[in-house]
Amino acid sequence: MTMPFSRRNLLLALAASGTAPLASSLTGPRPARAAIPAMSRTLCYIGGYNKHAPPGGAGNGQGIAIFEMNRVTGGLIPVSTFMDIASPSFITMSADSRFLYALSEIDDFNADHDGSVTAFSVDRTSGELNRLNVVSSGGAVPAHLSVHRAGHHVLVANYVGGSVGVLPIRPDGSLGEPTDVVHNTGPHMPERAEDNPPGNFAISDHSGSHVHMVASDPSGRFVVACDAGLDRVYVWTLDLASGKLRPAATPFINLIPGSAPRHFAFSKDGRTIYILCEQDSKVVVASFDPRTGALVPQQKVSTVTSYFQGSTLAAEILISPNGRYVYASNRLGDSLAIFRVGPDGSLTLIDEVWMHADYGRAMVFDPSGTFLYCANQRSDSVTSFRVNPETGALDFNWHFTAIGSPTTFAFLQI
Incomplete structure (x- = not known):
C-alpha cells in the first residue's frame, strides 16, 4: 500500500516558509537550481522499525518512505510511503537501480x-516500489543485506540466527529461496x-x-562478514554457479574479546578494510589481500x-567519495567522528561533531557526495x-526530516 502526498502543495508550503529555494514570485527570476534538468530528480528511500517486530524491537515507522532531495539545500521532501512491510x-x-531489496527484522516469517x-x-519514472516477492532470510532477525558484486545474489546477515544467507536473484529481479545458510560457532565472549x-x-x-554485516570485497572474489557476537571477521568465497559459500584460506580473524565488530568499509583499491567495533567504539584498520582474502590488523583508533567519558556504541562507518576521509557514528554519545586517511591507509581522528539528534545509526552520502x-x-x-x-568537515544544515525510527537509506537518481 502506498500513501501519496501532494508534492505540489508541499513545495508551495515549503516555499512560503522559506525552506524551499523557489522563486519569490511566479514571474520573478528562476533560482539557481533551475540549471538541473526538469526530469532529473534525486530520491531517498528510508526504512526503519515499525510495529511488526520481535518483542522489544518495535518502532514508530510506517514502512519504506520515499523522499525527494533538494540538491541545493539537502532538504528531504516527502513523496510517498510503501507501508505493507514489517520493520x-x-x-x-541493485547496481543498476532497477531493484530494491529490503529485509524485515522479524522472527515470525515462517515456522x-x-x-x-x-x-x-x-x-x-516515479520511483514507486512494486513488490515482486518475499522469501526467508535464512535465519532470525536479519540486520543487514547487500547485493554481491557479480549481481546474482543477495547476501543477508541474520543477527539472532547467527548465520549468513545467500539468496539467488532471478532474471526479473525477484529472489529465490536461500541456496546456502552458514551458521557461525565459537567460544562465549564477554x-x-x-x-x-x-x-x-x-x-x-x-x-x-550475531552476524551484523555481510558484503563482498570490491573485487567480488570474497565475501566478508562481521560477527558481533563472536568478535570475529569471517571471509568466504562464493561459488556463483551453486550459490554456496566456502571458507577462505584464513576463514576468520579474532578481534578484541567483547569489542563486537559491527560494520566495515573497504578502500577503493580493496586493499584496506576499516572495521567498526560497536562495543568499544574503535575502528580496526586492516590490510586485505585481494588474492587470498587474508586480513591483517594494522591499527586501532x-x-x-580522549576527553569523552560515558556510554557509547559505534554504529556505522563510511569512506568519503574521494577516499580521503572516514566517518563513523556513535550512538548514545550522539556524535560523528571524522578521520583523515593517511597515505598508508591509517586513520587520524580530526574532529567529533554533534549529530543534533539522538541515537544516530545509519549514515549515507547523497549520490553527489555533497x-x-x-x-x-x-x-x-x-x-x-x-x-x-x-577538509572533511561536516557543516550542519539545519534540516530535520521527521520519520519514525529510521535506520537505513538508499538513493536513486531519475
Whole structure:
C-alpha cells in the first residue's frame, strides 16, 4: 500500500516558509537550481522499525518512505510511503537501480522463526516500489543485506540466527529461496571489551553468533562478514554457479574479546578494510589481500576523543567519495567522528561533531557526495550535513526530516 502526498502543495508550503529555494514570485527570476534538468530528480528511500517486530524491537515507522532531495539545500521532501512491510531496518539497491531489496527484522516469517527479504522493482519514472516477492532470510532477525558484486545474489546477515544467507536473484529481479545458510560457532565472549571508553555501561550481546554485516570485497572474489557476537571477521568465497559459500584460506580473524565488530568499509583499491567495533567504539584498520582474502590488523583508533567519558556504541562507518576521509557514528554519545586517511591507509581522528539528534545509526552520502545524512532512531528524525571534500568537515544544515525510527537509506537518481 502506498500513501501519496501532494508534492505540489508541499513545495508551495515549503516555499512560503522559506525552506524551499523557489522563486519569490511566479514571474520573478528562476533560482539557481533551475540549471538541473526538469526530469532529473534525486530520491531517498528510508526504512526503519515499525510495529511488526520481535518483542522489544518495535518502532514508530510506517514502512519504506520515499523522499525527494533538494540538491541545493539537502532538504528531504516527502513523496510517498510503501507501508505493507514489517520493520524494513535495512535496504539496498541493485547496481543498476532497477531493484530494491529490503529485509524485515522479524522472527515470525515462517515456522522456523526466520526473518524475510522482500524484492521490489523500482519505477524509473516515479520511483514507486512494486513488490515482486518475499522469501526467508535464512535465519532470525536479519540486520543487514547487500547485493554481491557479480549481481546474482543477495547476501543477508541474520543477527539472532547467527548465520549468513545467500539468496539467488532471478532474471526479473525477484529472489529465490536461500541456496546456502552458514551458521557461525565459537567460544562465549564477554559483554564488554577491556579497552572501553571510561564509564561505558553499554553492552553488546555476546550470547552467541550475531552476524551484523555481510558484503563482498570490491573485487567480488570474497565475501566478508562481521560477527558481533563472536568478535570475529569471517571471509568466504562464493561459488556463483551453486550459490554456496566456502571458507577462505584464513576463514576468520579474532578481534578484541567483547569489542563486537559491527560494520566495515573497504578502500577503493580493496586493499584496506576499516572495521567498526560497536562495543568499544574503535575502528580496526586492516590490510586485505585481494588474492587470498587474508586480513591483517594494522591499527586501532577510537571513534571518540580522549576527553569523552560515558556510554557509547559505534554504529556505522563510511569512506568519503574521494577516499580521503572516514566517518563513523556513535550512538548514545550522539556524535560523528571524522578521520583523515593517511597515505598508508591509517586513520587520524580530526574532529567529533554533534549529530543534533539522538541515537544516530545509519549514515549515507547523497549520490553527489555533497551531503551526509544520519538516521537518528530514537529521535525519529534524519539530520544532514554539508560535506567539505577538501577538509572533511561536516557543516550542519539545519534540516530535520521527521520519520519514525529510521535506520537505513538508499538513493536513486531519475
